[in-house]
Amino acid sequence: MLEKTFYKMMLSHSFNFPVKVTYWDGKSDVYGDGTPEIEITFNKKVPIKDITANASLALGEAYMNKDIEINGSIQQLIEGAYESADSFLRNSKFRKFLPKQKHTEKQSQEDVQHHYDIGNDFYKLWLDPTLTYSCAYFTEDNHDDLEAAQIAKVHHILNKLHPQKGKTLLDIGCGWGTLMLTAAKEYGLKVTGVTLSEEQYKLVQNKIKAMGLEDQAEVILTDYRELGDRTFDYVTSVGMFEHVGSENLGEYFKDVAKYLKPNGTALIHGITRQQGGATNAWIDRYIFPGGYIPGLVEIVSRIEEANLQIADMEMLRRHYQRTLEIWDKNFNNVRDKVQEMMGERFCRMWDMYLQACAASFQSGNIDVVQYLLTKGPSGQELPMTRDYMSNKK
Structure with a gap:
């Protein structure tokens, strides 16, 4: 009773x-x-x-x-x-206190491998052919085409940097390499990607060789904090700061600043809560160990502390909702295959994860934001207006 x-x-x-x-x-x-x-x-x-x-x-x-x-x-x-x-x-x-987390380099590696090293074969079943595992960018031209929307997102990010051929780019948390390799092949940049996932590292290495980009692209299996004194004209990082933890968020942006050359430009893309930072105990245990969604004010404060300046901000909440809805549809279209690989409990978990995240974006509980940052006076090396960002490659 x-x-x-x-x-x-x-x-x-x-x-x-x-x-x-x-x-x-x-x-x-x-x-x-x-x-x-x-x-x-x-x-x-x-x-x-x-x-x-x-x-x-x-x-x-x-x-x-x-x-x-x-x-x-x-x-x-x-x-x-x-x-x-x-x-x-x-x-x-x-509602209870946030679960305790730690984000040492060893723990960060274990957390990333827990999620991303499930296996490339699993992600290939339901992601688009680019294997892009972050928010897509939907327009009237690609409303129902996830692959086109993911490619559009990559160009949207790179266009915001206003990149100049021959300059250097660091992609922190490079995933399966679509952004960094597009930057090399189509924008003429010399690129370095960093990942902690062995599965991603091996696949990106193979892509570099297959595309003949050995002189223009490299991928490194290491923690992003271990790049020494190297500096770059541009830094990108997509879906990364959600993994560093609240205690390391300030150091993350200081590292972005450290790796940027004077007047360099960075595009940081990540999930953000406009209502303040939070985590979810179920997702922390089963999906993203160590995951933490920072608050908007928290992020802006850390950007300021790193002596970076904000040139532009763009909210893409509805884009991530739609991305997740398509992912979940794709996932359920191959659910029988996933169940053979992972079991029914895993399938129920993953389906709930994708739908719950879509609901969280739909309700405005979480957002995704692109922060265009400069090391030096805001927008010093950028055009005067935002018109250049919409130029299609």
Whole structure:
């Protein structure tokens, strides 16, 4: 009886649309007015102590273990919870302190390998052919074409730098190399990519050889903090600062400044919370160990402390929502293959992760921002207006 009372208190005000909840005893309640749009079924009780300790972790694990089933869109359900002021995702009764994290170089390597070294074969199943694992950039021309939108994102970033042929670029957290190799091949830059993922490192090495770019491109398997005294005309970093942790965010931007030549330009692209920094215990345990989403004010403060100046900022929240929706569709199109590789529990976890992130962007709980930074007076080496950024390569 106590459990049902607790669950009813938690769920009765957690969504901004009608939801049917069927409990472990077979009895059901509808919360909200109208015909239920989604049904949640509890196949077994999730202990109250687990939910009060961390609702996100407890309910995420319950879904992975099939203790909870959801009939309908997970994205819609979680977006509705973010939109409801009294939801367990927002109410202080159900929110606890952030999990403790550490971001030594050794721990950072382990965290990256946990996520990215699942295997290139896995990511090839549902990412686009460029293997770009970050927010795409959608326009009227590429609204339904993820590959075109990812290529557009790369050009959008490089165009913002206003790059000059023959100059040097460092890509911190280079992923599978699409940005750095586009910069080398199409913009004539000499590029260096840095990654902690052995899978990514090997693939980028092979790409460099296949494209005949050995004299123009290199990839290094190392922590970005270990590049010594090398300096570059441009620095890019996409989806990277979310992995460094709050305690290292200041050092991250100081390293960006250190690697930039005087009057150099950097484009830093990453997930940001306009409401302040946060983490998620379920994602921290199962998806991105050590992940931390910095707040906008926090990032701007660290940029200022690094003696960098902001030349431009652009919010791309809706672009990441759409990217994730396409990823989840792609993932579910090959779900049988993934299940053969990873098992059903992994599939449920990954599907929830993609939909939950889409919901978080959709609700405005998180954003993604491109920060155009200069080492020296803001925009000193850039054109006077933003018109140059839209030039298509």
